[in-house]
Amino acid sequence: MYETVKELHIEIEQRIQQITSNRHRSIAPQFIDMMLNRAAVKYVQTKSNRKTNYKGEGLEDSKKRVDDIQSLKRETPWLKLKRDKQDADYPNRAFVILPGDYLKLISSTSRLTYGKTRLVENLHEVYPDDEVKNLYYHLIDLSKITLTGDEFNGQIIVNGNEIDISDILSLYDSDSDKIDLYEIAGLTCDRLRQALSNEYNVYWENLIGRYYKDCIIITSNAKDEIALKVNDTDIPVITYNTTYDEFVNVGNKFSENDLIATENIRATLNNFYGNKNRHLNPISELVDDRLFVYYGDDFCVDAVKISYIKKPRLFNIDINQMSDMEVTPDFIDSVVSDILLVLKDDSFSAVKQQSNLE
Incomplete structure (x- = not known):
């Protein structure tokens, strides 16, 4: 229309x-x-x-x-479940990080293997230590940008591919000493999400319970070369990585997850009869920017696919x-x-x- x-x-x-x-x-x-x-x-x-x-x-x-x-409906590819070694309170759970443009969950599906532990060898096998799986995240600090003059030129470069943000930088108020993040943060995140493949996710300031002030966060499974150049000046991009255990790809069955309120998680896990045939509908829980999935002694979930409603692209x-x-x-x-x-x-x-x- x-x-x-x-x-x-x-x-x-x-x-x-x-x-x-x-x-x-x-x-x-x-x-x-x-x-x-x-x-x-x-x-x-x-x-x-x-x-x-x-x-x-x-x-x-x-x-x-x-x-x-x-x-606005989207579906992720199969996302490998990650397990935090320090999560001692819940040894039988793992998580996936929600997409950067996530707004509301529609449903989630688990890919799993089911069978008695004594009969299925390595049911809960994870990648060995010599095959460490890392989550890389790259911090682009927009507050480091300084603009002078009336013409602005800027690119975010990901593995040699230039994503032009000159038109977004043109919203900068030249009467101010600082760049207006209110104007450019959301628009720059939108531009990156449109330009990058689904191997990447883009977040603003918050990731896995951590806060990075004034930073756009790009996540990937590899240590990519990412740079920000504004008016031929390089703005530093900081790269970190976090190590998680990931399950070996053994899943061959598919089950829709039950989303349980956090206050009912312990009661549900301790319900003997409620956990019979739990592999038919694994328990899941939304916490912060993660979807946790709980597995049992007789089944293991290695990947999850999420159907969700994305945040609408910004009007400007x-x-x-x-x-x-x-x-x-x-x-x-x-x-x-x-x-x-x-x-x-x-x-x-x-x-x-x-x-x-x-």
Whole structure:
């Protein structure tokens, strides 16, 4: 319906003008972008929760809801389960790191081997120490960027492939001594996710319970050559690696995981009858940016595939970037009503009531 973000801005401004015809003050385009991005996440959460609409429809309970969220559905390849040697409280669990653009879980499936331990040799075998598996993560500190003049040129280089971010750097306010991370952080993460293959994941500031201020984090299974160059100046990129045990690829059965609330994990694990034939639906748990999967003495999970809803790509009129979500009439109604609410215009309630009928 809408091909460009500029077209979408015009539609929203026209709608607001029609509703409040006596309004003379203009609305900053950056403010509309902010409201669009905020409403996009709220819209996805609303559409995927059957408690938030009078019809009681969840994520895919009707064709309309399937179509509304279709463009944001993603599925990972098989992700190898990792096991932290220091996780002594739960010796029978391992985890995968959620994708960098993850927003909401749809389902997860385990690839596993099932059989009595005494009958299946090396059921819980992990990679030997001489085959250490590392997770590499590369920190790009955006606060180290300094820009002078009116023309900005920048590239993030991954193994020789240049990803141009010059248009994003052009949003920099030259009147300030510091680069505005509010403007460029999310857009740069989006650009990297579009350009890199699914072997990479991109995060902002947080990874596996660790906080890296002002840093974009790129993860990979190899020690890649990653560099940031701005106006022919190299910005240092720091690379770390973390070692985990990984299970040997022995899985040959597939089972959908049961997602259990953290408060019920111990009770579920200690339930003798509830754990009978647990290989049919392994227990899983979401903690921070990880999906934990619990295995038993008679089965072992070596990989997990995740179906999820991704974060919508950011709207930004300055670089004419459109989101990848489906822009529907009820989404625009939601944006307009939110803008009117912030502007303290009484007309928002009428628009809100109309959008609740969808």
